[in-house]
Amino acid sequence: MNAFANLLKDQITVKSKDGEQSATYKTSINASGSGHVATVFDETFIGTEGSILLRTLPGGREEAYLIQQADFSPGLSGIPPHWNLKLKKGTSLGQQQQEAQTRHAPIININNSQGIQIGDQNVQHIASSLQGLIEKIDQSSASPSEKNEAKGLVAKVLENPTVASLLGGVIGGAVELLK
Structure with missing residues (x-):
């Protein structure tokens, strides 16, 4: 039994960089300096840097956080193994992550052609x-x-x-x- 279980009031899921959503975890998200932090007492937690942490709010709404740093701790004398997370709060982080994944250099193949001009601001x-x-x-x-x-x-x-x-x-x- 986790001695900290009664302090974990938030339910979260994680949306990975490839769009997969995790199981539900318990944590407590708190403000820290200019960001937020959370601790997840579950060794199977799948969150990594760049993933989106989704906190379920009353009424079924969700609050999104970017996982900036995820550090695993094996625990120490009475403290079970856990993940320490540094988070950045944002309302459109999921969309930003998706846009960042689709933004890449185009692949252009040209064969046996003449008089070609390529450019984004083509006049x-x-x-x-x-x-x-x-x-x-x-x-x-x-x-x-x-x-x-x-x-x-x-x-x-x-x-x-x-x-x-x-x-x-x-x-x-x-x-x-x-x-």
Whole structure:
């Protein structure tokens, strides 16, 4: 019998990094400095650093804690074996853990291809769209003065310092079409 059992008022489960949920354990979660701590008197406890500890609250709600550190103690004269946990409280930790697991570098395989550009902030598409717009203006049935006015508006946008700094050198081809 654990002499500390009457002090363990909280029921917890652990959600591992791969999403598996553990059995229920008894503990007592307490504030400590800028974080929280808990002790689990169960040698089979499966929590590891990075796992999410879920504390069941009255009414069935859950409170989430990130396990920052999990240290096992074999016990000592009257104190049974146990796990000492350092925790960080958070309401969206489960979602953060899931997002962190899905965030990884993409794998891109390219074979026998030319003219490839890869990037998250790709402005090549914008330049291509502007060139397409200018070509459509030229091909339209509008009068020459209306075409020149439309092209002048596009040129004005491209001359704006903010737009020019965002699009960089890729606007050169679009500017050439405006001449």
